[in-house]
Amino acid sequence: MTQEELLNVQRFISRKGYELPIYFPQMQTPEILEENSIPTNYVIDANGKIIIKETGAADWNSKKVRELLNGLIQ
Secondary structure, eight states, X not given: OOOSOHHHHHHHHHHHTOOOOOOOOSSOOXXXXXXXXSSEEEEEOTTSOEEEEEESXXXXXXXXXXXXXXXXXX
């Protein structure tokens, strides 16, 4: 996903020869999700509550994370 202008993105993709989907937001990002650090990842439950906000590298395959995700989908 990008916030860049469509034309700029299309030119870049074309120039680099990339073939991948590009997504453009249809609405403004909610303020609670705005973050300047890359990467920033969120796990959000079915009610919209942020369960995990992780900035930087993370072990998304850890036992703790897998148990949390399994609990959320049950």
